[in-house]
Amino acid sequence: xxxxxxxxxxxxxxxxxxxxxxxxxxxxxxxxxxxxxxxxxxxxxxxxxxxxxxxxxxxxxxxxxxxxxxxxxxxxxxxxxxxxxxxxxxxxxxxxxxxxxxxxxxxxxxxxxxxxxxxxxxxxxxxxxxxxxxxxxxxxxxxxxxxxxxxxxxxxxxxxxxxxxxxxxxxxxxxxxxxxxxxxxxxxxxxxxxxxxxxxxxxxxxxx
Numbered sequence: 582x583x584x585x586x587x588x589x590x591x592x593x594x595x596x597x598x599x600x601x602x603x604x605x606x607x608x609x610x611x612x613x614x615x616x617x618x619x620x621x622x623x624x625x626x627x628x629x630x631x632x633x634x635x636x637x638x639x640x641x642x643x644x645x646x647x648x649x650x651x652x653x654x655x656x657x658x659x660x661x662x663x664x665x666x667x668x669x670x671x672x673x674x675x676x677x678x679x680x681x682x683x684x685x686x687x688x689x690x691x692x693x694x695x696x697x698x699x700x701x702x703x704x705x706x707x708x709x710x711x712x713x714x715x716x717x718x719x720x721x722x723x724x725x726x727x728x729x730x731x732x733x734x735x736x737x738x739x740x741x742x743x744x745x746x747x748x749x750x751x752x753x754x755x756x757x758x759x760x761x762x763x764x765x766x767x768x769x770x771x772x773x774x775x776x777x778x779x780x781x782x783x784x785x786x787x788x789x
């Protein structure tokens with residue numbers, strides 16, 4: 582839209598239906614048992630001076646690329662797709678302890694890093710943050726993020742009743758936060774994202 586003068590509106594749509602590829606009998610997949618199905622749509626308008634999308638910052642760490650996957654399908658096993666065993670059609674974590682050992686020490690730091698850098702790139706400071714729209718995450722991690730920026734749970738929305746709807750999470754949080762009057766005009770709302778692979782991202786939005 583920024584590069585093409587003829588495009589003035591963009592409809593962004595995200596959806597998730599990953600519950601159908603979760604094997605609830607596989608204990609190694611337990612961290613995905615909170616997955617929920619959901620969708621969101623956002624209409625963007627060029628030049629609109631309201632709820633302005635500012636800057637994004639992302640981190641990608643490829644060491645986790647093969648920790649979580651549906652190992653029985655895809656280009657590696659394309660010819661065998663029709664004959665794969667039922668269990669190979671589900672998401673799996675072959676070595677959850679190894680992933681946890683590498684992931685836990687960096688998750689909070691990476692969330693804080695993408696938040697700080699998206700805010701700085703947008704020309705604002707930590708004090709300008711008024712709302713954090715998180716993905717579904719451990720409450721303890723969200724509390725630490727909020728504490729770092731002198732915020733409370735009233736500056737966010739916890740997705741306990743929705744589960745982890747992947748790319749729709751931040752939009753659900755933003756919508757529910759607005760309904761509850763938690764988004765303030767002129768303050769910065771930070772939308773968080775993360776995904777297996779592994780990636781962390783934050784986008785700053787000037788609200789109002």
